[in-house]
Amino acid sequence: MEDIIIRNGLIVDVENEKIAKGDISVKDGKIVKVCSYIEEHATSEIDADGCYVTPGLIDHHTHIYPLAAIGTAGEAVCFGSGVTTAVDAGSTGCDNYEQYRGWIGMEKLSIMPYINVCSVGLSTLPKQMEDVKPEHMDVGKLKELFDKYGDELLGLKLRTSKNIVGELGLEPLKAAVKIGEKINRPLMVHITNPPAEMEKVLEILRPGDIVTHMYQNVGYTILKNGHVADCVWKARERGIIFEAADARAHFSFEVSEKAIAEKFYPDLLGTDVTRLSMHLRPTAFNMAMQISKYTYLGMPFEKVIKAATWNNAENMGISDRVGSLKEGKQADIAVFRVHEGKNVFGDRPYTDETASFRESNRVFEPVLTVKKGEMVYRNVTF
Numbered sequence: 001m002e003d004i005i006i007r008n009g010l011i012v013d014v015e016n017e018k019i020a021k022g023d024i025s026v027k028d029g030k031i032v033k034v035c036s037y038i039e040e041h042a043t044s045e046i047d048a049d050g051c052y053v054t055p056g057l058i059d060h061h062t063h064i065y066p067l068a069a070i071g072t073a074g075e076a077v078c079f080g081s082g083v084t085t086a087v088d089a090g091s092t093g094c095d096n097y098e099q100y101r102g103w104i105g106m107e108k109l110s111i112m113p114y115i116n117v118c119s120v121g122l123s124t125l126p127k128q129m130e131d132v133k134p135e136h137m138d139v140g141k142l143k144e145l146f147d148k149y150g151d152e153l154l155g156l157k158l159r160t161s162k163n164i165v166g167e168l169g170l171e172p173l174k175a176a177v178k179i180g181e182k183i184n185r186p187l188m189v190h191i192t193n194p195p196a197e198m199e200k201v202l203e204i205l206r207p208g209d210i211v212t213h214m215y216q217n218v219g220y221t222i223l224k225n226g227h228v229a230d231c232v233w234k235a236r237e238r239g240i241i242f243e244a245a246d247a248r249a250h251f252s253f254e255v256s257e258k259a260i261a262e263k264f265y266p267d268l269l270g271t272d273v274t275r276l277s278m279h280l281r282p283t284a285f286n287m288a289m290q291i292s293k294y295t296y297l298g299m300p301f302e303k304v305i306k307a308a309t310w311n312n313a314e315n316m317g318i319s320d321r322v323g324s325l326k327e328g329k330q331a332d333i334a335v336f337r338v339h340e341g342k343n344v345f346g347d348r349p350y351t352d353e354t355a356s357f358r359e360s361n362r363v364f365e366p367v368l369t370v371k372k373g374e375m376v377y378r379n380v381t382f
Contacts, residue, residue, distance in 0.1 A: 002027045002042035003373055009048030009335065014055060014310040014324050017302040024053060026331040029373035034325055044375065046382075048335050051367065054305050055324050056084025056332030057287045058312035061212060061245030061270025063122065064111065065091035065100050070125050070274040074109045077278055079377040081286035082334030082366040084109065085322060087270065087312075089188060089212070089245070090116035090157025094141040096123060101149070108371055112316055114157040114188050115145060117176045126276070129164045134175035139182065146183045154316060155210075156180050159190035160201070162219065169195045173204055180206070188212055188243070192250050193219040199231040207239025210315075214242040214266060215259060217252035217347075228264045236267075241315065244294070244307075246284035247272035252347045253356045260297050268315055269294070269307040282346030282357060288336065292363040293345045335368035337382065 004026040011022050011034060023038040024031060033040075064074035068091050078086055086109055092100045093116040104111045116122060117137045118130035146153055158176040165172050173189060180187045188210040194201050198220050205211070214222060222232045222242075236242060244251070244266035271277075271284050279285050284293065287308060294304045313323025321330045343363045348355035367382035368375065 002032060002040055004044045004046070004331075004370065004375070005038055005040070005042040006046045006048050006053055006333070006335065006368075007038070009051050009053035011325060012052055012054045012302065012305050014302070014306045017306060019052070019302065024325060024333065026333070026370065026373045029331055031325060031327055031329050031331050034327055046368065050337065052336045052364070053325070054082070054334045054336065055309040056322065056334050056369065056371065057082045057308045058085040058087070058316070058323065059083045059270050059273070059287050060087045060243060060268045060312045060315070061089045061272045062086045063091045063272070063274045064088055065121075066103065068121070068123050068125070069127075070122060070276055072273060072275045072278050074107055074111060077273055077286060078109050079369050079371070080366060081288045082336065082369050083287050084332040084334070084369065084371045085318070086111050087154065087316070088113040089270070089272070090114045090121060092116065092121040092123075093119040094138055094145045095119040096121060097145060097149075108374070108376060112152060112154050114154050115142065116157045117142070117172070117179060130159065132158065132165055132172040133168065134171055137175055137179060139179055142179060143183050146185060153185075155186040155188060157188045157190075160195060161190065161193045162195050163193065165195050170200065170204065173201065177204055177206065177209070180209070186210060192216040196220070198222060198229060202231055202235040202240060205235070205240050208241065210241045210243050210268065212243040212245050213250035213272070214244055215246070215252060215256035216250045217255045221255050222264070223255055223258055226258060228259050228262050232264070241267045243268040243270060244290075245270035245272040246290070247274065248277045248280060248283045248349055251284065253358060256297060260299055265299050265303060266294075266307050268312050269304070280349055282344040283349055288364055288366045291336070292343065292360070295364070296345060296358065296360040331370055331373040333368075333370040334366060335382070336364040337367045339363050339365040
């Protein structure tokens with residue numbers, strides 16, 4: 001007898017961007033069968049008629065280090081939104097990552113971090129911006145950390161906003177890229193209000209480096225004359241990866257609507273959730289909200305789910321075990337029900353006078369999350 005069978009769901013094949021109605025069975029933490037009908041029975045049988053069955057979502061951009069002032073508890077925000085794997089985007093640096101490791105080991109949620117080039121990460125926020133002076137980046141200690149824990153660390157992180165880098169301009173970015181070259185790891189760079197034109201920022205980056213907050217609208221953006229700039233298209237062609245991770249202030253309808261109309265979609269999808277943005281309507285407070293918003297914006301649903309699962313898993317080097325619903329893979333699964341009714345999306349909180357809002361008539365409501373074959377969240381009505 002199987003442990004779980006999810007029946008009659010609209011199963012999303014993210015690798016091929018197809019959807020087909022069928023059943024999926026789970027036993028001993030693994031996906032056993034995915035087909036049109038499963039004759040066997042299970043301890044828990046779930047009728048997912050009318051619901052979408054997806055791989056467990058991967059939030060590629062969070063700040064879930066609970067010892068940081070901006071950090072939030074991972075399982076509290078993730079499991080209830082269909083997320084089974086999360087990336088911590090530079091909350092810690094080389095001086096405090098090992099404190100973080102102990103907490104990661106206690107979580108059922110899978111967590112993989114980027115390490116901030118600032119030695120103490122974002123532990124000084126929100127009172128004080130992190131130190132990004134190149135001479136204070138501890139190359140030796142960073143290399144030692146990646147040599148020791150390289151199988152669990154994804155790369156480096158730098159925030160390059162004007163209010164952080166100040167008169168240093170692009171020098172922190174150049175220094176961070178050089179460190180990335182030395183340790184052979186990618187750099188994730190936060191580009192909200194960058195210190196120079198987008199072309200100058202992008203030309204410093206290497207294939208595999210990640211531009212996060214791609215649809216932000218403060219200062220220089222990915223648009224030029226109302227269209228996605230040529231330098232941005234060329235950057236993608238040479239292997240630069242673009243991530244949407246929107247939080248409270250790193251996204252705009254002004255930019256996203258124009259870019260998505262030109263089919264400049266995110267390669268990777270995350271939330272940038274922190275204690276300051278968790279459950280804060282109408283902004284991007286969890287991955288279910290992100291899926292709903294990007295579908296509303298005109299990105300095909302199958303591509304949104306792919307960006308929230310398979311693409312993230314591929315980028316993280318874990319697609320052999322998660323990121324798609326294939327027999328033999330780890331049973332990380334999410335189920336979403338279409339909820340019809342008024343919903344408001346915002347690119348800033350309601351209290352921000354610069355905010356813009358859009359109204360839709362549906363959201364994708366998380367109703368079940370399975371992590372390694374265990375039901376870790378279930379909606380009371382499902």
